[in-house]
Amino acid sequence: MRRTQWMKIIAIAVLFSAGAIFFQGANAQQQEPKHPSVPADGKEMVVQLCDGETSTKVKGVRPDERLTPEQAQSVSNELMRMWMDKVDPAKAAAWMKEQSAAQSPQSQTQAPARKPSGSKSEAAAKTAGSAEQANDFTGRDFSIWKRELEREIKYGDEIFHSDKLIGSANGIACAMCHPNAANTHPETYPKFQVQLRRVALLRDMINWCIEQPARGKRLEPDDPKMRALEAYIMSQRKGAPMEFGKH
Amino acid sequence: MLPLKWEKRRQEYLREREEWFNELMEAGRTMAGRRKFLKMAASAAAAAAAGAFAPQSFQLVDVVDAAGPTPGPAASAAQPFTFAYISDSHLYEKTLNERFVRHLERAVADINALDPQPDFALYGGDLAQLGQPGELKLGAEILKQVKAPLKMMVGEHDWFLDMGDLWKELFGAPQYSFDHKGVHFITLMSVNEKDFWTKAGLTPMQRMQIVAGLDDGRQSRFEVGEEGREWLKRDLAKVTKTTPVVVFSHSPLYKYYRDWNFWTDDAELVQALLRPFNSVTVVHGHTHQVLSNRIGPIHFHGMLSTAWPWPYAPSGLPKLTVPMNRSDPFNQTDGMGDGTINVNQSGYADKEYNLWNRNPMTVSEKYLSSNGALDRPAKTTLPTY
Numbered sequence: 001m002r003r004t005q006w007m008k009i010i011a012i013a014v015l016f017s018a019g020a021i022f023f024q025g026a027n028a029q030q031q032e033p034k035h036p037s038v039p040a041d042g043k044e045m046v047v048q049l050c051d052g053e054t055s056t057k058v059k060g061v062r063p064d065e066r067l068t069p070e071q072a073q074s075v076s077n078e079l080m081r082m083w084m085d086k087v088d089p090a091k092a093a094a095w096m097k098e099q100s101a102a103q104s105p106q107s108q109t110q111a112p113a114r115k116p117s118g119s120k121s122e123a124a125a126k127t128a129g130s131a132e133q134a135n136d137f138t139g140r141d142f143s144i145w146k147r148e149l150e151r152e153i154k155y156g157d158e159i160f161h162s163d164k165l166i167g168s169a170n171g172i173a174c175a176m177c178h179p180n181a182a183n184t185h186p187e188t189y190p191k192f193q194v195q196l197r198r199v200a201l202l203r204d205m206i207n208w209c210i211e212q213p214a215r216g217k218r219l220e221p222d223d224p225k226m227r228a229l230e231a232y233i234m235s236q237r238k239g240a241p242m243e244f245g246k247h
Numbered sequence: 248m249l250p251l252k253w254e255k256r257r258q259e260y261l262r263e264r265e266e267w268f269n270e271l272m273e274a275g276r277t278m279a280g281r282r283k284f285l286k287m288a289a290s291a292a293a294a295a296a297a298g299a300f301a302p303q304s305f306q307l308v309d310v311v312d313a314a315g316p317t318p319g320p321a322a323s324a325a326q327p328f329t330f331a332y333i334s335d336s337h338l339y340e341k342t343l344n345e346r347f348v349r350h351l352e353r354a355v356a357d358i359n360a361l362d363p364q365p366d367f368a369l370y371g372g373d374l375a376q377l378g379q380p381g382e383l384k385l386g387a388e389i390l391k392q393v394k395a396p397l398k399m400m401v402g403e404h405d406w407f408l409d410m411g412d413l414w415k416e417l418f419g420a421p422q423y424s425f426d427h428k429g430v431h432f433i434t435l436m437s438v439n440e441k442d443f444w445t446k447a448g449l450t451p452m453q454r455m456q457i458v459a460g461l462d463d464g465r466q467s468r469f470e471v472g473e474e475g476r477e478w479l480k481r482d483l484a485k486v487t488k489t490t491p492v493v494v495f496s497h498s499p500l501y502k503y504y505r506d507w508n509f510w511t512d513d514a515e516l517v518q519a520l521l522r523p524f525n526s527v528t529v530v531h532g533h534t535h536q537v538l539s540n541r542i543g544p545i546h547f548h549g550m551l552s553t554a555w556p557w558p559y560a561p562s563g564l565p566k567l568t569v570p571m572n573r574s575d576p577f578n579q580t581d582g583m584g585d586g587t588i589n590v591n592q593s594g595y596a597d598k599e600y601n602l603w604n605r606n607p608m609t610v611s612e613k614y615l616s617s618n619g620a621l622d623r624p625a626k627t628t629l630p631t632y
Contacts, residue, residue, distance in 0.1 A: 170339065170346065171339045171343050171344050172344070176555060179461040179462035179506075180506070182561070193577075194263055195260075197267055197270075209576065213555075
């Protein structure tokens, strides 16, 4: 991967985690975030990475100033470099691999820009290809995820197959036209629907079916039933390629 | 000129779309930069309205002319004739669901409007949704309005509440045969299931609801069963091999997709009894879709539902099936309908699907006899995802 591409990735990563980066000292009245590595002095801006630990001081910039895009880029590069050096090499390598794969599937074998040889991250790159990658998840985590997900899907399955749970006024249940959620094609949303006069999401079509064929009351987007229905419908389309916009 | 029945619905879509374009135009007046694009959009709508192109959700299936009667493999005594069908109405009581009632009434009106009238009409099963007395009696009442003589077939939705007691009281034996214009007709009871309810301690209603759930894996698979096959064997023993045979069966009489019971467990055994005949046609319900198949000398035709269409199953679709368009959710009778079956001199038939919101589709004897080489129906433009 070329250096410029790698920089873009870091920039994106930092921009997306902007909510997690604290600009220190702007308002003394507010609860100030702690910076374990760099104590804030109120004179220069301190920026913290989303790991909650790695921080750096921005030379010549006051806490209440706004960074230029170039300054922000340079700060984010610096923070990522510090993080790479600090974390478990295998974890850093795995992260980099994931990032480069997400950005450009063809270039994942190329090493991203990092510190000179001999550093921890250099060692990390060497282990990146090995089958074992370090993570903090135990079998217990996986079993909890699975159980919770299955519970949600099962609830959705029940609603999908019940005219009563969907609130149908005429006996019609979702599964009557969509056995195993067939032809619900969640992978084709969002897409524009003239009849709805906007870009429809899966939930809009669920509500359409509740209101029209089933003569029920539409669900709020965050209604537990809506969430469960979405979970069930998607569970039935595992492996279908994402084809948003397909009519 | 487009047939009136779906021209109306098409115009409705075009009107909705034009309204939307107009709304965009209105919004665009304050944004000079977008005006040019919006003008183009509006002209596209005008072009569509003028019939320059058909909007995608109403892409039309061309009518394929039915092949004329072709001589059969061996001279048969059949005289060409037509019968009509209605199937899978899944009625609830009228107070609960008036829409399904309207659909059945529409199908009855379609059949009654045929000129000339068909020799008889077949009802393909699943008259009721949950086998309730109110549902079956309502259905019987509506079907009384069919002018042509009516042949009834039972479906699993009619059967599994009281194991056919009321249905038999209303319509007679579920398994029977008759001869008409040189063709031997057989109506089979093909939705028997092995007992899954006694051991599980289920109530009749629970049993009914499990069977009514297409993707409910707790039920057994459909079968004609040993008794039914014995009956069929005895019935066929009286028929010469050159006599064309037409079998009515609610389940498909072949194996399409097990998980949805688009399936007859003893299909091979039933087929074996039919294979010695020169010309065999199976007309089945249950699948709610355009479905065509051929196994040896046996031609299979699925029937449309008046209640709702079913998507094609994820696997097992017979290769001779030219699928109908995926139905449009914004169009509540799309993918539904009724139809006619024109029996030719050979005893094989040309099957016409009278899709309520599309061009009709014909699957001809010639198409199935040639294994799809000739007279292929037009391809769908909107396949199942």
